[in-house]
Amino acid sequence: MDFLESRAGQPQKDTVLLVLVAVGIGLRLWQYLADPSLWVDEIFVTTNILGRPMSQLLFSPLDYGQVAPLGFLWIEKLLSLSLGPSDLALRLLPAVWSLAGLAGFAGLVGLLLDGLAARVALALFAVAPPLVAYSSQVKQYSSDVAIAVLLLWLASDLSLKGLSLRRSFLAGILGAISVWFSQTAVLMLAGLGVSLILIVWRDRTQTVRHEGRALFLLLALWTASSFVAVWASLKIMTPRIYSFMHWYWAEGFLPVPAQRAIELGWPWRQFRAVVGAGGQAGLAYPFSSFYCLLILLGLLLLWPRLGARAGLVVMPAVVTLFAAIVRQYPFADRAILFLLPTFLIAIGASVEWLCRRTASWSRPLAWLVGLALVGPALYPAAAYPPPYRIEDLKRVMAYVGANRRPGDVVYVFHGARPSFGFYSADYGFRGESYVLGGCHRGDNRLYREELDRFRGQPRVWLVLTHAIPSYHERDDIVSYLDAIGVRLGDFTAPSRTAGQAPPPAEALLYDLSDQRRLGNATANSVPLIGATSQEMRFACGDDPPVVIPPRQH
Numbered sequence: 001m002d003f004l005e006s007r008a009g010q011p012q013k014d015t016v017l018l019v020l021v022a023v024g025i026g027l028r029l030w031q032y033l034a035d036p037s038l039w040v041d042e043i044f045v046t047t048n049i050l051g052r053p054m055s056q057l058l059f060s061p062l063d064y065g066q067v068a069p070l071g072f073l074w075i076e077k078l079l080s081l082s083l084g085p086s087d088l089a090l091r092l093l094p095a096v097w098s099l100a101g102l103a104g105f106a107g108l109v110g111l112l113l114d115g116l117a118a119r120v121a122l123a124l125f126a127v128a129p130p131l132v133a134y135s136s137q138v139k140q141y142s143s144d145v146a147i148a149v150l151l152l153w154l155a156s157d158l159s160l161k162g163l164s165l166r167r168s169f170l171a172g173i174l175g176a177i178s179v180w181f182s183q184t185a186v187l188m189l190a191g192l193g194v195s196l197i198l199i200v201w202r203d204r205t206q207t208v209r210h211e212g213r214a215l216f217l218l219l220a221l222w223t224a225s226s227f228v229a230v231w232a233s234l235k236i237m238t239p240r241i242y243s244f245m246h247w248y249w250a251e252g253f254l255p256v257p258a259q260r261a262i263e264l265g266w267p268w269r270q271f272r273a274v275v276g277a278g279g280q281a282g283l284a285y286p287f288s289s290f291y292c293l294l295i296l297l298g299l300l301l302l303w304p305r306l307g308a309r310a311g312l313v314v315m316p317a318v319v320t321l322f323a324a325i326v327r328q329y330p331f332a333d334r335a336i337l338f339l340l341p342t343f344l345i346a347i348g349a350s351v352e353w354l355c356r357r358t359a360s361w362s363r364p365l366a367w368l369v370g371l372a373l374v375g376p377a378l379y380p381a382a383a384y385p386p387p388y389r390i391e392d393l394k395r396v397m398a399y400v401g402a403n404r405r406p407g408d409v410v411y412v413f414h415g416a417r418p419s420f421g422f423y424s425a426d427y428g429f430r431g432e433s434y435v436l437g438g439c440h441r442g443d444n445r446l447y448r449e450e451l452d453r454f455r456g457q458p459r460v461w462l463v464l465t466h467a468i469p470s471y472h473e474r475d476d477i478v479s480y481l482d483a484i485g486v487r488l489g490d491f492t493a494p495s496r497t498a499g500q501a502p503p504p505a506e507a508l509l510y511d512l513s514d515q516r517r518l519g520n521a522t523a524n525s526v527p528l529i530g531a532t533s534q535e536m537r538f539a540c541g542d543d544p545p546v547v548i549p550p551r552q553h
Helices: 015-034 040-051 054-059 070-083 092-112 115-127 129-136 141-161 165-178 185-202 209-235 239-248 260-264 268-275 288-325 333-359 363-383 393-403 414-427 445-454 473-484 515-520
Strands: 409-412 460-464 486-493 505-511
Touching: 015 092, 015 115, 015 129, 040 070, 040 414, 054 070, 070 092, 070 209, 092 115, 092 129, 092 141, 092 288, 092 333, 115 129, 115 333, 115 363, 129 141, 129 333, 129 363, 141 165, 141 185, 141 288, 141 333, 165 185, 165 209, 185 209, 185 288, 268 288, 268 333, 288 333, 288 363, 333 363, 393 414, 393 460, 393 486, 393 505, 409 414, 409 445, 414 460, 445 473, 460 473, 473 505, 473 515
Parallel strands: 409 460
Antiparallel strands: 460 505, 486 505
């Protein structure tokens, strides 16, 4: 089959597409069945889901600074009640959403693209590391992507078949429901709504009256549900959480004053981070600036290919960027994961256009161009296949549980507290068998003073993860323990992603009974690497320490 074969606007019955879908399913199942540890953000969401009755879960602010769509929380609660609180049960919903997004994207590219463009876009979507990784995280990001794909497919189908009251009512109901399962669906509906208005306005001389009524019905359902969903989300968001979100996502908003945008390279830097390896949700493509330009070229190429329907693909990204400009939604990292389908469609369009242009000179050269363009984008998935793991504390706890002796002291660094507390019952740790450390970000000397209580102990375990590298928490703790004790052993469970790998989960065993070493070093005498700072006020603050209860099976 010719790799430039074109069947624009028709559903693709293509063996290559079926194979790509199968590959995507396999990667997602591989990730899901690997059953890595829940990392701290998942632990916080999960604790809310398991520890609250349904009414309190849906109508009260979530603990630990979490925000999630009400529909997502509702289904997760039902699954935990019916299937139990296991990690696999909790991750079932994200996995199903991810598979639905994959199937939906295969159908979408059949409507919007053809030939090589469709195959490239689907290949990149099927193997994209962040899409595979988030398919098994107890977070809403896989539903954000799936719903974005399904809404775009729905709007594209409407634009092809025309608006009727029946189709518009059905699409309106589906869109109205979607905002309760994905907060980013509001941005998608805004962009798609504007695009449909422009499509109808362009064809106004051919539009009959009932199509105008159908569009009004569609937009009314979308708008009403979006306003209610946004109102409900803001109603249960405390001022502290709202402030924390703006602080945490500060780089995703237009800088203040606006002139600093040029100095900081906003939003180009955020765009590059999502395409490259600049964050948790990055595609980890090499030559990220080149692929950003390829995306921009592809978005331009969609207009001659699709006409006004190209706005359906482009406008949600424009709306999201506008929301970031008015500082209402961040244009950064996993917050814009739902835009990856748009970016990958654009890359597919660019690759096909460049190959066609090259094929007019030489078909072998066109193949080389195609490989040169697609190969680096496939490299991250090939070099770093699943399973992806973040702060995989289960393996560390299993190691400590198998090797600790009666009388051993187990000290849990504050960053590991949520995960350790959650899994403690699974690995035989009772409350009196370990000591939880406090949060002292901004003054690493306090960690050392906290460890001084274990001077003289022959076996002290340090369980450590979620240490902020820029604050050198791990460096200052470990350097002090190395100075006052003898390391007897250690175990590391590395985090694994295609982009920037988070810190690992670790267990280090020390003998702190050597009086000579104890006498030669104090918490003040060993130089600190981390600087004193109070910038982490949201991370520690004056709140009580975060104590996550053990999961009850």
